[in-house]
Amino acid sequence: MFKKKPDKFSLYLVDFAKHLHETADYFVHFKVKDSETLKQFSDTIKKHESVADDKVHEIIKELNQAFITPIEREDILQLVNNLDDIMDGIEEFSSRMDIYHILSSDDYIDQFTNYILKCAEEILTSMELIADYQLKDVEAHAIRIKEYESNCDELYRESLRNLFQTEKDAIKVIQYKEIYEILEEIADYCQNAASTLQSIIMKNA
Secondary structure (H helix, E strand, O other): OOOOOOOHHHHHHHHHHHHHHHHHHHHHHOOOOOHHHHHHHHHHHHHHHHHHHHHHHHHHHHHHHOOOOOOOHHHHHHHHHHHHHHHHHHHHHHHHHHHOOOOOOOHHHHHHHHHHHHHHHHHHHHHHHHHOOOHHHOHHHHHHHHHHHHHHHHHHHHHHHHHHHHOOOHHHHHHHHHHHHHHHHHHHHHHHHHHHHHHHHHHOO
């Protein structure tokens, strides 16, 4: 009946997670058709990443001025950095696609990006639960993120195995190896966010 209102830092985290999810959704569903749409894709992701940087600066400024925070300020900062790492990874991927002029994804890229989108969905749900003071319900979502990251580990090994066995063009091998590495790294960043969430749960149990 007298439900507590979400704390402003929880709302900041929800806002950041929504932005991450929106970026990941665009990341997965935008269709590159030619050089022009490839540049559009890269430029749009860069704009999303720039907005995320502004959000990081705003949250850090508020943290420095805050006397009391709903969870430890170090944990809030760690979560913000985790989400920013994911955004940076997505921007790095789009930049490499543009630099290498890769106009289409393959099955491995599609699987990686779908797992990353699923992670973004779980992160957003987790932040909403934190804002609603339902920390105990976050654990299941953190576990799911780690499962998606584990799937990406297997996918990474499979993608490299296929690349080295089937691709004869040395330049393409170098390019796609780097693309797969970036995607696997984004999944690792998602796992880091899940670990931070689990740490917060333990501290506030």
